[in-house]
Amino acid sequence: MTHEDDRSLAEALAEARRAGRTCALATIVATRGSTPRKVGARMLVDPAVGLVGTVGGGCGEAEVIESARRVIETGAAERVRVDLTEDFTTWSPAVCGGVMDVFVERVSDPSLAQSASPGEPEA
Amino acid sequence: MTALGAAQAAELLIRTAETGGTAAAVTLVGGPATARLGARLVRVRDGSGDRRVGALGSEPLDRAALACLDDAIGDPRAQDGIRTIHVTGVEPSTSEPYELYLELRRPLRELVVVGAGHIAQPMAHLGALLGYRVLVLDDRPDFATRERFPDAHRLVRTDFSDPFAAVTLHERSYLLLVTRGHKYDYECLVRALRTDPPPAYVGMIGSRRRVRATYVQLLEEGFGQEDLARIHAPVGLDIGAETPEEIAVAVAAQLVLLDRGGSGSSLRDVERVAERFFSSDAHEPEADRDDTQ
Numbered sequence: 001m002t003h004e005d006d007r008s009l010a011e012a013l014a015e016a017r018r019a020g021r022t023c024a025l026a027t028i029v030a031t032r033g034s035t036p037r038k039v040g041a042r043m044l045v046d047p048a049v050g051l052v053g054t055v056g057g058g059c060g061e062a063e064v065i066e067s068a069r070r071v072i073e074t075g076a077a078e079r080v081r082v083d084l085t086e087d088f089t090t091w092s093p094a095v096c097g098g099v100m101d102v103f104v105e106r107v108s109d110p111s112l113a114q115s116a117s118p119g120e121p122e123a
Numbered sequence: 124m125t126a127l128g129a130a131q132a133a134e135l136l137i138r139t140a141e142t143g144g145t146a147a148a149v150t151l152v153g154g155p156a157t158a159r160l161g162a163r164l165v166r167v168r169d170g171s172g173d174r175r176v177g178a179l180g181s182e183p184l185d186r187a188a189l190a191c192l193d194d195a196i197g198d199p200r201a202q203d204g205i206r207t208i209h210v211t212g213v214e215p216s217t218s219e220p221y222e223l224y225l226e227l228r229r230p231l232r233e234l235v236v237v238g239a240g241h242i243a244q245p246m247a248h249l250g251a252l253l254g255y256r257v258l259v260l261d262d263r264p265d266f267a268t269r270e271r272f273p274d275a276h277r278l279v280r281t282d283f284s285d286p287f288a289a290v291t292l293h294e295r296s297y298l299l300l301v302t303r304g305h306k307y308d309y310e311c312l313v314r315a316l317r318t319d320p321p322p323a324y325v326g327m328i329g330s331r332r333r334v335r336a337t338y339v340q341l342l343e344e345g346f347g348q349e350d351l352a353r354i355h356a357p358v359g360l361d362i363g364a365e366t367p368e369e370i371a372v373a374v375a376a377q378l379v380l381l382d383r384g385g386s387g388s389s390l391r392d393v394e395r396v397a398e399r400f401f402s403s404d405a406h407e408p409e410a411d412r413d414d415t416q
Contacts, residue, residue: 003231006137006228009133010133010134014134016130017128017130027150029224030205039202039204077152077161079152101205105129105160107129107130108129
């Protein structure tokens with residue numbers, strides 16, 4: 001992610017947090033083969049706003065969105081393996097040829113909504 | 124220890140990179156059933172030292188994760204991604220490894236142009252074009268203006284007796300000294316050479332004669348040959364630049380060359396395509412050696 005990507009995602013996260021909305025954050029944590037987006041790409045699923053960012057679009061993203069709904073509901077983080085290696089003759093959009101691992105977690109969880117300490121200095 | 128949310132962690136990484144520090148974060152994304160998935164631990168390294176923010180759930184796990192974070196910060200080739208670690212001494216004991224998603228943010232690459240004169244203007248444009256955050260410093264408020272530097276990230280009014288008072292120089296700072304007076308360039312140079320960690324690039328404009336005079340002064344001041352070797356002066360690549368715009372191109376080309384590691388020669392002379400493949404005495408073995416691109 002570029003610094004600008006980082007920034008727009010952080011702003012979306014902060015806004016959801018201020019508004020007290022529970023969202024899901026999806027992060028590509030590993031990829032193999034050819035994938036539309038690389039490790040570090042993020043998407044925020046905010047029920048009030050929709051999607052901020054993308055983890056690649058198409059079928060793969062649909063799986064991630066489905067997972068996000070579950071995660072928002074239950075609070076239990078998930079690891080979704082998105083397989084884009086389907087046979088291209090099926091005309092599926094999932095023909096990039098790669099596999100990606102997406103970590104989906106609940107964020108701006110009210111139970112986590114306490115301010116971070118400035119950190120503990122170390123010797 | 125307080126839990127660190129995704130929003131605060133993201134904010135912390137951004138703020139650290141923007142202020143010249145390095146930060147690395149791990150998020151627990153896999154491990155034994157008891158692992159608190161989504162827990163975060165961040166290592167921040169900046170001017171005020173090292174600190175940690177957040178926690179993963181147990182002290183042995185945090186210790187192992189911190190070692191991982193410090194390794195990544197110390198490794199210039201480290202990439203974001205999964206780190207798998209085995210931790211002992213965690214209850215209930217398990218042989219299952221923990222999976223951490225690591226993100227590393229280094230200081231943003233900054234082009235610091237000191238002196239807001241004729242060369243600074245095209246330099247700021249080219250710097251922004253190449254993806255640098257551009258800072259322009261001058262002691263004259265009517266020179267470092269938004270109208271003259273529309274794509275500079277920051278315009279800093281400074282006093283040349285303490286030129287970098289409001290700017291943090293770091294290992295990703297590219298410093299170009301183009302002030303109106305050689306005296307000022309010298310003051311800035313002395314400060315830049317004493318900066319630790321040293322900036323990635325220190326360039327100073329000047330003719331051979333003026334550069335030589337500056338070096339004499341630096342040696343008298345107690346600097347050594349190795350300090351002089353760090354200075355790019357006269358600045359830029361030898362492309363025959365004369366106008367401010369051309370000089371800025373010569374400097375920009377030098378920045379790209381240092382970054383990417385080219386030879387600085389014409390690619391035609393490096394590749395010799397015409398001679399190798401099409402001259403009358405070109406022979407097969409040479410032709411077969413084909414592309415290095």
